[in-house]
Amino acid sequence: MKDLKQCRQEIDEIDEQMMALFERRMKVAKDVVTYKMAHHMEIFQSEREAQVIQNNVSRIQSEDLHSYAKLFLTSMMNISKSYQTTFLPHPQTLTYALPKVNNITVGFQGVPGSFSQKALDTYFDKQTQRQQYTHFKDVFEALKRDEIDYGIVPLENSSTGAINDNYDAIRDYGFYIVGEQSLSVSQHLLGIKGAKLEDIQEVYSHPQGLLQTSLFLEKHHIQPHEYENTAMAAKYVSTLQNPHIGAIASSQAAQLYDLDILQDNIQNIQNNATRFIIFGKQLEVVEDASCISIVFTLPHQVGALYQVMKIIYDYAINMLRIESRPLLETPWEYYFYVDLEGSLKDVAMIQALEDMKAHTKTMRVLGNYVKK
Template sequence: MTTKQEEALGELRQQIDSIDKQIHQLLNQRARCAQGVAEVKQEFQGEEDAVFYRPEREAQVLRRVMERNEGPLPDKEVARLFREIMSVCLALEQPMRVAFLGPEGTFTHQAALKHFGGSAVSAPLTSLDQVFREVEAGAAHYGVVPIENSTEGMATHTLDLFKRFNLQICGELELPIHHQLLAQAGTESSDVKTIYAHQESFAQCSNWLEQHYPQAAKITVNSNAEGARIAAGEQGAAAIAGDIAADLYKLEALARNIEDLPDNTTRFLILGNQDVGVSGKDKTSILLCAHDKPGALYSLLEPFHRHGISLTRIETRPGNGTGWSYMFYIDFEGHAEEPGVQEVLKELEAGSVELKLLGSYPQAVL
């Protein structure tokens, strides 16, 4: 290395050290402000009733971060950094206990970390029913549940649980599903004789597996994380799982992004016990019960068209009542506090057998 190069690098490194010091000071300054927010909320709302996590506020902050970003860092990477900063600061106010369908290392766990950041307390549970129950009882502050996949469709069990439990949808996020073929460090591709995965992952990677591992034994397990755990202790074995499982079980990727459809994405919902304010770019979800009669679906959808409200999802499920009733799960743009949405909800409530407002919440930012 030449003297001039050393001098040039030395100057840049001094600038980086100086910037790092400023960033550090500002981070602690932000953390002190977060502590002040907590003190104000506790003073005016009371310790028991104070609400520390505000989904609409965080969505607004992340949107502004991306809007003002000038590069060279990509918008979403900058927002991801701020997501972690907010997670750490929120933990100073109140550590969030977040329930999800376990075990650790699944895509749902990855979704929980993406939405709440690494400072949230993870609470893996054994069933979706338990996730709903823990949140409704207040044993967990929030829950993360899958609602639909771009290739597999709606998670019908999640929809059915919304009929049984009284919870609010507080947010949503979308997670690209990238499958990796994982194995112990030092494993060669030719060493793999057994592959573990959840049945859906086998289905989503079937073409790739047929091309690269037609002779390998495919063993179905309850979750990809379980497959990764087994592969971590078994020579000649591999597992299909995500990066979070690789980190958790110290596995290396023999092949990355082996899913047959590269745009495979799962949408998750955030469950809570609070109403969420207007963020400026929101969705609302409802359940509608209607009798099976001619024109029933048209009568439910017509008010949305008349008030210019865009539907983003509609799913039909069998109802539990008499008269061959059906339950419609509907997502649409807008917030329940907005006048146009309020008018639609009034008309639907007057015309349907039953309307259940599941919540209004910010549209996915990350």
């Protein structure tokens, strides 16, 4: 049996050889990316990487080391790609537009009294023109047709989570997030004049409104029914004039549609809040923008997400949130939405994003904006 001193000496000798080979390999990796750029070739080729790993693993004689060899080679490939990105001719900053200020029209889903309208009123000034639509998708379609300059939709609630359709729409339409407005949301049980809490047997509201008040509804044995919007539900209940049917909506909706608040603040969590995003057709960056949103897909291989997270860690970037959504066309694969703290005017941030691109199948910047 070898003694410890001899083992350490052998490891030091092997490490010395490995470092020389590592440096040699990185120089060749630089030559590869230089050649590919000169000949307008695809820089990163996942099929080639997989082939290199497989060929080299097959050279390992000890089968019990195959899995470790694969990890070693994958890590070396990732290091090589990160090094190669430093030679890519990436822009120091991205091209972006200035925000529109005068004579703008903003679209929202619902009717007056909706939480979307309240978020719009909070974010924009009184001179902003408002345009209402029945469905969330209608707001995106309106921007696509240039009927509006911006749209505003809810993206996430603090108690019930993400509103997935709007996540997908931002990606599918190719729009950009230009702002965010967080809004405290208080849900109230509304009924027609003269109705009482014990009279209510059914309620109408947006699915999020029903989810946010599920405990109250279960306690009072009230049957929930989904409606397009909380304020639209209030308007509908007002037309029914049925003392046994109520709505879950805002106090403003109660005033607008001549309803009584039968029970206030019935949400499951009292500090209930919703994030609304403002989106447009162009990437806009203002001086105090502090949140960057990106969406990416990953190669279907071990450690793919870890590598992106490692880049975020290595560049000392604060990750604010991460959300995954399934790729409908590919079972068990996902889009990842990530919010990062920072600015696109920061050269180090641009380099970090370029590094991430080298380790993802697709990646797109969704916006750089102020969170309010």
